[in-house]
Amino acid sequence: MAPEPSLRVLVDGDTRVYRQGEQIKGRVILVLEEEEEIKNLKVEFTGLCITRTTRPFHVSGTDADCQFKRNFEERVKLFNIEQALVVEDVLPSNKYTWNFDFTFPGLTEPQQTRRKSSSKYQKDRHPLPSSFHIHTAPAGGQAMISYQVEAKLVRGGMKGMKKASQLLPYSPSSPPTSFEPRVTSRILYAQTWKPVKDTRTVIDRVFTKVSRRSPMIAVSPQIVPTLYYAEKVAPGQRIPLLLSLANVRDAFNISTGGAPQCTLDSLTVTISTYTTSICRKSLTQPEDVVSKHVTCISRQDINQPLSFSAPTPLTSNFRLVDDAECVPTFKTYTITRRYTMTIVVGIKYEDQKFDIKTTTPLEILPRISWEMLMRIRGEEAEEGEIDPLPLYVERDVDMTVESAPSYETLYTLTPTSSASSSYDLISGERDEGLESGTLTPRSELERLVFT
Numbered sequence: 001m002a003p004e005p006s007l008r009v010l011v012d013g014d015t016r017v018y019r020q021g022e023q024i025k026g027r028v029i030l031v032l033e034e035e036e037e038i039k040n041l042k043v044e045f046t047g048l049c050i051t052r053t054t055r056p057f058h059v060s061g062t063d064a065d066c067q068f069k070r071n072f073e074e075r076v077k078l079f080n081i082e083q084a085l086v087v088e089d090v091l092p093s094n095k096y097t098w099n100f101d102f103t104f105p106g107l108t109e110p111q112q113t114r115r116k117s118s119s120k121y122q123k124d125r126h127p128l129p130s131s132f133h134i135h136t137a138p139a140g141g142q143a144m145i146s147y148q149v150e151a152k153l154v155r156g157g158m159k160g161m162k163k164a165s166q167l168l169p170y171s172p173s174s175p176p177t178s179f180e181p182r183v184t185s186r187i188l189y190a191q192t193w194k195p196v197k198d199t200r201t202v203i204d205r206v207f208t209k210v211s212r213r214s215p216m217i218a219v220s221p222q223i224v225p226t227l228y229y230a231e232k233v234a235p236g237q238r239i240p241l242l243l244s245l246a247n248v249r250d251a252f253n254i255s256t257g258g259a260p261q262c263t264l265d266s267l268t269v270t271i272s273t274y275t276t277s278i279c280r281k282s283l284t285q286p287e288d289v290v291s292k293h294v295t296c297i298s299r300q301d302i303n304q305p306l307s308f309s310a311p312t313p314l315t316s317n318f319r320l321v322d323d324a325e326c327v328p329t330f331k332t333y334t335i336t337r338r339y340t341m342t343i344v345v346g347i348k349y350e351d352q353k354f355d356i357k358t359t360t361p362l363e364i365l366p367r368i369s370w371e372m373l374m375r376i377r378g379e380e381a382e383e384g385e386i387d388p389l390p391l392y393v394e395r396d397v398d399m400t401v402e403s404a405p406s407y408e409t410l411y412t413l414t415p416t417s418s419a420s421s422s423y424d425l426i427s428g429e430r431d432e433g434l435e436s437g438t439l440t441p442r443s444e445l446e447r448l449v450f451t
Contacts, residue, residue: 002033002034003033003034004033004162005030005031005032005033005036005153005155005162006029006030006031007028007029007030007031007151007153007162007163007164008028008029008030008151008164009026009027009028009029009043009149009150009151009164009165009166010026010027010028010029010166011024011025011026011149011166011168012025012026012027013025016169017169017170017171018104018147018168018169018170018171019104019170019171019172019173020104020105020106020127020128020172020173021103021104021106022103022104023101023102023103023104024045024100024101024102024103024104024149024168025099025100025101026099026100026149026166027097027098027099027100028041028043028085028097028098028100028151028164029095029096029097030091030095030096030097030098030153031094031095031096032091032092032093032094032095032096033093034093035090035091035092035093036090036091036155036156037090037155037156037157038086038088038089038090038091038153038154038155038156039087039088039154039155039156040084040086040087040088040152040153040154041084041085041086041087041151041152041153041154042082042083042084042085042151042152043082043083043085043098043100043149043150043151043152044080044081044082044083044149044150044151044152045079045080045081045082045083045100045102045147045148045149046077046078046079046080046081046147046148046150047077047078047079047080047108047128047145047146047147047170048075048076048077048078048144048145048146048147048148049075049076049077049078049144049145049332049333049334049335050073050074050075050076050142050143050144050145050146051072051073051074051142051143051144051277051278051279051334051335052071052072052073052140052141052142052143052279053071053072053073053136053138053140053141053277053279053286053288054069054070054071054072054138054139054140054141055069055070055072055138055284055286056068056069056070057069057070069139071140072279072281072282072286073279074278074279074280074281074334076111076333076334077109078108078109078128078129078145078332078333079105079108079109079128080109081102081105083100083102085098085151100149102149104128104147104170105128106127106128107125107126107127107128108125108126108127108128108332108333109125110124110125111123111333120276120331120336121276121278121331121332121333121334121335121336122331122332122333123333126331126332127172128170128172129145129172129328129330129331129332129335129337130145130170130171130172130327130328130330130366131145131146131147131169131170131171132144132145132327132330132335132337133145133146134275134290136275136277136288136290137288137290138288141277141288143275143277143288143290143334143335145332145335146167147167147168147169147170148165148166148167148168149165149166149168150163150164150165150166151163151164151165171328171366171367172328172330172366173366179237179368180237180238180240181230181232181233181234181237181238181239181240182230182231182232183228183229183230183240183242184228184229184230184231185226185227185228185229186226186227186229186358186360187224187225187226188224188225188226188227188356188358189224191225191356191357191358192222192223192224192248193222193223193225193347193354194220194221194222194223195220195221195349195350195352196352220249221247221249221250221349222247222248222249223245223246223247223248223262223347223349224245224246224248225243225244225245225246225345225347225356226243226244226245226246226311227241227242227243227343227356227358227360228240228241228242228243228244228311229241229242229341229343229360230362231360231361231362231363232362232363232364232365233320233362233363233364233365234320234364234365234366234367234368235319235320235321235322235326235364235367235368236319236320236322236367236368237319237320237368238317238318238319239315239318239319239320240313240315240318241269241313241314241315241318241343242311242312242313242314243264243306243311243312243314243345243356244307244308244310244311244312245262245306245307245308245347246308247308250308261305261306261308262305262306262308262347262348262349263302263303263304263305263306263347263348263349264302264303264304264305264306264312264314264345264346264347264348265300265301265302265303265346265347265348265353266299266300266301266302266344266345266346267297267298267299267302267314267315267343267344267345267346268295268297268298268299268342268343268344269295269296269297269315269318269341269342269343269344270293270294270295270296270341270342271293271294271296271339271340271341271342271362272291272292272293272294272339272340272341272342273290273291273292273293273294273325273337273338273339274289274290274291274336274337274338274339274340275289275290275291275335275336275337276288276289276290276335276336277334277335278334278335279334280334296318297315297318306347314343314345320364322367326364327364328364328365328366328367329363329364329365338361338363339361339362339363339364340359340360340361340362341359341360341361341362342357342358342359343356343357343358343359343360344356344357345357
């Protein structure tokens with residue numbers, strides 16, 4: 001049997017995550033043990049969107065217990081860039097090397113789809129999504145987005161095609177204008193709450209209704225909550241969550257001093273992930289949906305006062321974990337990935353409790369690059385958030401000042417214990433650092449963990 005040729009693809013540099021506009025350089029290596037007729041040798045730089053699934057179907061004349069499954073698969077090219085290396089040539093036995101140079105595009109290639117798809121999938125040209133791979137519920141179901149450099153060798157005669165490829169991890173680049181996410185607010189009118197019973201005495205109710213002169217009398221509140229949250233956040237960024245309560249029966253907080261206050265009793269935050277994939281080449285267009293719900297925060301018996309005048313922070317250092325599961329939100333031709341955040345806040349007013357529950361969309365942005373992170377922090381420092389050290393000023397030597405004693409002199413002196421004073425000095429420095437807030441206690445760290 002004639003020896004098979006050896007085909008390899010090597011990408012220069014270490015394995016890393018590529019971004020838009022970055023170059024991919026490498027070489028294709030072909031080793032021939034004997035003379036070969038080459039019809040075509042090319043290298044392709046492609047982005048692929050692959051969806052697979054199965055569906056049961058019934059075949060007439062078979063038992064009802066006998067189940068059959070039909071496989072569905074669709075491969076959509078997000079882009080395809082080719083470079084011809086050899087065309088219609090005969091190469092003697094030898095080792096050959098060809099260099100290639102590609103650039104990651106910023107947008108996909110337009111697709112011509114004959115079938116009508118849901119609005120949840122992208123139809124027009126759009127930015128490249130991040131590298132992605134997930135298994136769907138049906139056996140063998142998958143949704144995958146991959147980028148690769150592949151070499152294809154077509155030989156003469158009845159010889160088969162040979163392929164060699166190298167995967168390239170990719171993440172889109174969308175640097176935020178600030179390291180802190182933008183906070184938006186939502187007034188939850190539909191969840192306005194008031195006590196079940198009027199806690200005032202009969203005399204107070206009659207006096208308030210007749211006189212309408214004393215605003216200091218405690219009036220049964222009607223509470224309208226407002227939630228402050230971030231709609232877009234990048235991995236590593238702090239996710240702000242704040243809550244404010246407004247008593248519409250006391251808009252100017254006149255009777256706040258004598259009226260009972262609300263307290264924060266409990267807090268639950270859940271982030272949900274929804275992934276959909278579709279195979280549009282079939283008549284039925286089978287679609288798979290994968291959902292995952294992760295409880296990030298679950299606290300009970302918090303007993304924290306809530307102000308009627310200013311928003312109250314619900315969390316202190318709530319962040320997304322920057323891991324493989326934290327895929328940026330995207331929508332492409334046959335796959336979508338989106339997130340929601342559900343917040344449940346338990347409020348206590350005197351002996352009565354009520355819950356505030358809302359679900360908001362959460363867009364996860366691409367990861368912040370190290371260079372962008374350093375630039376943002378540098379701009380924050382220039383704005384005065386970090387006090388610079390004072391400039392060094394050279395000091396004149398004053399010969400009248402007594403110099404430190406020599407080592408021999410110290411050694412001959414009567415030894416005294418200095419361990420306690422040194423320890424007190426170190427302890428004092430540590431306490432001062434903790435009190436000044438330079439360190440974040442571990443108890444305040446709240447992290448989203450995907451399972």
